[in-house]
Amino acid sequence: MKKIALSLSVLATVLVSAQSIKTNIDLVNVKDDKVAVTMEFPKMKSGDIKFHFPKTVPGTYSVDDYGRFIEGIKFLDNKGKELTFTKVNDNTYSLKNAQNLTKVTYLVNDSFDDEMDTSKHKAVFSPSGTDIEQGKVYMINTHGFIGYIDNMQDVPYQLVVQKPTDFYGTTALVDQDKSESTDTYVLANYAKVTDSPLMYTKPDYITFNAGGMDLVLGVYSPTGKYKAADFKENLEKMVVAQKKFLGDMNTNKKYAILLYLSGTDGPQIKGFGALEHHESTSVVLPEMMPKDAIDKAITDVVSHEFFHTVNPLKTHSEEIHNFDYADPKMSQHLWMYEGGTEYFANLFQIQEGLIDKNEFLKRINEKITNSKNYDDTMPFTVMSKNVLLDQYKDQYRNVYEKGTLLAMCLDIELRKLSNGEMGYRDMIRKLSQRFGENKPFKDDKLIDELVTVTGYPQIKDFYNKYIAGNQPTPYAEYLSQVGVEIGKQETPPIFWLIKDPNQTGYNEKNNTFVFDESSALSPFSKSVGFKITDEVLALDGKTIDIKNVQAFINYSKTIKEGQNVTLTVLRKNGDKMDKIDLKGKAILDKLTMETLQYKANPTPAEKKLQDQWLTGKK
Structure with a gap:
């Protein structure tokens, strides 16, 4: 029997290769x-x-034009003769009378090297990007390396990676050969190609089983500061909790995590985070982060990506199921795909005991605060459907803020309607049972499907008002139903450049502070003409040293009201950055912040609903 099975396997491989x-x-x-x-x-x-090369890919909500990283493309017939072609745009090539086309060759540049120069094109989000560092690491998000022909997207791909013999490829794919110098993978179609990232580097990986699922964690740490084994304990704890939270909604038997830690000597990337796939996720974080911060990021960020295995990877609309890489049509339902997933990524931590109830409430409070930086009256369905357009793309980040809160309020609404018997998780479970990976729903019929699976037509009113409508969501009203109230807290007067210091980032290349473009400017910044796109180089001549950034922050805390201040910034001027001094008198900003707190004396109904909300128990 073994010999027959082997022969059939070899025959199948030959047939796949031929076709x-x-x-x-x-x-x-x-x-x-x-x-x-x-x-x-x-x-x-x-x-x-x-x-074509993709204009964008599922899970990203920006126009990235991966074809712009391709050069030297040649189309060849069966005799090796070059065929003429027309380059339609960055991503598309048109050929006439190409019946004899047998081969295309080209060179791929990586996107990581391009991230700091956004003068011509917005940078590709790092976890969906590509990195080529000879002898060190190759981050292969396959949509940045492999193209497709119209009407041949369902043809299988045989992917052969020629690699240095001392390199290992972290991926969820199964290598079909035993060679030390090549890895061979068979993929069902182009969608599976783009769903299968790989990271090649010198071996640093661990494999283990958690929650009945086989995991592989591969790590690239340029200085060797971290090893894959450093993160096993936290990752294992997280996965067990997630699998328990999801129950039968997740059927993954294997999962790969590609953790790329960005150093100070390599590409100066800035798009930290992760990108989801059915059986893997690619993660990019700064190597300078302390281990406990990386552990927290893995719990918060990687858990978010893993929850995507339910939604939208396995439960989705036709727009995602039949994704058009060349001319993408977006779904209306980012509130569910991203917002609901982010809600899960926080809810499972309180329900499975990874965080306490106060930390959970703190996170919800931060979501409410951050959501105020966006247009609260813009219908989420409209923004989602048009997220690739310039007039909507700046609102995208709100899917992780207001989107989370919409899922939370819908959770509370369902629990109240059902006397605690049904919540948001139950609704998604029922939706995933009704549809699935190969059975998409119609985008404009989702709310009708949600009414069907829950049995509560009242949620259509919620949807029409707060998701598809322009009414601001009454968070206080919903939170009150679970025994939570809004209090006021004054912060000590502070000197900073934006209202929320937590929205400050760091540009390693320029040694500057940068800011989320949705951030609100502080009174001082407005008074001296500071622009949100400016990069802070120095404060009163004191430059930023990332290794001792606390010294810079401590100095900013010593600044007094009315003190003369000189802020040195880098300001974009076409293709270059101008160094400018902005001078003025310090204005300290005393903020009155809204905070969430549990009611001291909730009603019995509120306490019951709160317990069900925080524990998931009925």
Whole structure:
């Protein structure tokens, strides 16, 4: 029996190879930080074809134009003769009378090197980007390396990666050969290609089982500061809690985590976070972070990506199921895909005992505060459907703030309607049972489906008012139902450049502080003409040293009201950055902040609903 099984396996591989698009990525012969890719096609069914690289990919909500990182492209017939083509745009090539097309070759530049120069194009979010560092690491988000032909997206791909013999590829894919110098993977279609990131580097990985699921964690730490084993304990604890929280909603038997830690000597990237896939996630974080901060990021960020295995990876609308990489059509329901997922990423931590009830309330309070930086009257469905357009894209980050809060309020609404018998998690479970990975719902019929699976038509009113409508969500009203009230707290007067200091970031390349463009400016910043896109280089001549950033912060705390202050900034001026001194008198900003607190004497009904909300028990 073993011999027969082996023969059938070999035969199947041969058949797949003959009928598939064979793609070779060469990580051995790398020149000038460019990787050669060759794609070989089965016989063309049409003479006129279009070859594409993605404009964007699922899970990202921005126009990234991955074709702009491609150069030296050649289309060849079965005799090796170059075919003429027309470059339609950054991502698309058109060929006429190309029945004999058999091969395309090209070079790939990485996106990480491009992140700090946004003069021509917005940077690609790092976890969905690519990195080519010869002898060190190759971050292969496959949509940045591999293209497709119209009407051939359902053809299988055979991916062959030529690699240095001392490199290991972290991925959820299964290597089909035993060679030390090549890895071979078989993928069902182009969607599976883009769903399968790989990270090649010198081996630093661990494998283990948690919650009945096999995990592999691969780590790239440029200085060797961290090893994969450093994060096992926290990761294992998180996965067990998530699997328990999800129950039968998650059926994953394996999962890969590609953790890329960005150093100070490599590409100066700034898009930290993660990108979800069915069986893996790619994560980018700064190597300078303390271990406990990385552990927290893994719990908060990686858990968010893992929850995406339920929504939208397995429960989604037709727009996602039939994703058009060249001309993407977006869904109306980012409130559920991202907001609901972010809600899960916080809710599971309180319900599974990873955080306490006060920390949970603190997080909800931060979401409310952050949501005030966005347009609270913009219908979420409209923003979501049009998120790739300039007039809406600046509102996208609100999916993680207001989107989370919408899911929370809907959770409370359902619990009140059902006397605690049903919540948001139950609704998503029922929706995933009604639909699934291969059965999408119609985008404009989602609310009707939610009414069907919950049995509560009242939630349609909630949806029409606060999700599809322009009414601000009454958070205080919903939180009161679970025994939570809003209090007031005054902060000591502070000197800073934006209202919320937590929205301050760091640009490693320029050694500057940068700010979320949605941040509100402080009174001092307004008085001296500071722009939110300015990068802070120095304060009264004191420059920023990231290794001792606390000294800079401590100095800012010594500044008194009316004190003369000189703020040195870098300001974008076309393709260059101008160094400018902004001078003025310090204005200390005393903020009155709203805080959430549990009621000292909630009613019995409020206390019961609160307990059900925080524990998940009925």
